[in-house]
Amino acid sequence: MQALVLQRAGELAVAEVETPQPRRDDVLVRVRHSGICGTDLKIFTGAVPVTYPLIMGHEMAGDVVSGGDGLVTPGQRVLVDPVLFCGTCVDCRAGRTNLCANGGIIGREVNGGFAEFVTAPRTHVHVLPDAIDTRSAPAIQVLTTCLHAQRRAAVGSGQSVAVVGLGVSGQLHAQLARARGAALVIGLSRSAWKRQVAERLGAHLTSSSGDAAVAAVRNATGGHGADVVIECTGHMKALADAIAMVRPGGTIVLFGIYTDREAALPFYQLYFKEPTIVSARAARPEDFPESIALVAGGAISISPLITHTVPVTQLREALAMLEDDVDGRMKIILEH
Ligand SMILES: [Zn+2]
Ligand SMILES: [Zn+2]
Numbered sequence: 001m002q003a004l005v006l007q008r009a010g011e012l013a014v015a016e017v018e019t020p021q022p023r024r025d026d027v028l029v030r031v032r033h034s035g036i037c038g039t040d041l042k043i044f045t046g047a048v049p050v051t052y053p054l055i056m057g058h059e060m061a062g063d064v065v066s067g068g069d070g071l072v073t074p075g076q077r078v079l080v081d082p083v084l085f086c087g088t089c090v091d092c093r094a095g096r097t098n099l100c101a102n103g104g105i106i107g108r109e110v111n112g113g114f115a116e117f118v119t120a121p122r123t124h125v126h127v128l129p130d131a132i133d134t135r136s137a138p139a140i141q142v143l144t145t146c147l148h149a150q151r152r153a154a155v156g157s158g159q160s161v162a163v164v165g166l167g168v169s170g171q172l173h174a175q176l177a178r179a180r181g182a183a184l185v186i187g188l189s190r191s192a193w194k195r196q197v198a199e200r201l202g203a204h205l206t207s208s209s210g211d212a213a214v215a216a217v218r219n220a221t222g223g224h225g226a227d228v229v230i231e232c233t234g235h236m237k238a239l240a241d242a243i244a245m246v247r248p249g250g251t252i253v254l255f256g257i258y259t260d261r262e263a264a265l266p267f268y269q270l271y272f273k274e275p276t277i278v279s280a281r282a283a284r285p286e287d288f289p290e291s292i293a294l295v296a297g298g299a300i301s302i303s304p305l306i307t308h309t310v311p312v313t314q315l316r317e318a319l320a321m322l323e324d325d326v327d328g329r330m331k332i333i334l335e336h
Contacts, residue, residue, distance in 0.1 A: 003115035009046030035138030060113030236263035
């Protein structure tokens with residue numbers, strides 16, 4: 001089969017490789033569409049260490065070819081859950097499969113979806129209802145990670161929720177908070193275009209970032225601060241803003257991926273406000289059916305977030321597009 005093979009950091013080639021052979025309990029999937037995100041860019045540049053050669057790609061949808069032992073049938077359209085786990089360790093037995101030390105991600109620890117075919121355990125393929133096409137389905141993988149985070153933070157009915165950063169995951173967080181019953185969802189971004197998208201998709205109000213964001217959240221909450229602040233940028237300055245805008249006793253969700261080792265943060269406020277700090281990594285099996293249902297039922301719109309569709313052979317160019325944050329670009333989907 002044809003695949004996009006990462007030979008070493010920064011070196012990507014279209015290559016002919018052996019089609020993966022599904023082992024017992026595996027399903028062979030013909031990939032139709034895949035998504036790219038910041039994780040792929042970090043693997044590509046070498047910032048995330050992997051073993052080479054590697055076929056990246058962890059957001060993928062396609063058609064079942066074979067395998068699955070009756071759970072799925074050939075021709076069915078499926079979304080692949082890329083989070084592998086052993087099922088027997090102490091974390092897995094406690095339901096924390098996303099933290100399994102023996103696990104990994106399809107497209108990071110094992111070959112992924114930037115290829116004609118991919119294999120996944122039969123428990124990791126989820127049938128897509130007719131209402132969801134394979135072109136937008138890869139974005140549901142991102143939604144599962146948002147759902148995992150909001151479950152951990154117990155985002156729910158009547159709450160005020162501020163979302164810092166309105167890229168793909170921020171847009172999904174804003175919609176998801178509203179779908180879970182939040183009474184006030186505030187989207188925060190320096191991009192007027194992203195704010196407009198968030199307003200169209202369900203944020204009650206939006207504001208620019210930085211001091212303006214802190215002021216907007218305080219104003220909208222009677223000076224008290226938001227019940228939950230979901231920080232999606234991974235930038236320390238934005239985290240400092242999140243600490244400033246959460247209410248006393250509220251919750252801050254660390255959703256962005258932080259790589260800084262030191263930063264200027266209002267530590268006294270962290271003590272004084274006594275917020276709960278929740279971090280979240282990847283997703284768990286139960287997040288897939290619920291995310292698919294939220295999209296199929298119309299509670300969450302993913303199609304408006306897909307702004308670019310490019311041939312999979314242009315993966316390199318697509319990754320380069322991720323490097324600059326420009327208005328008009330949200331999710332990039334690869335067509336296979
Ligand atoms: Zn991703
Ligand atoms: Zn495990």
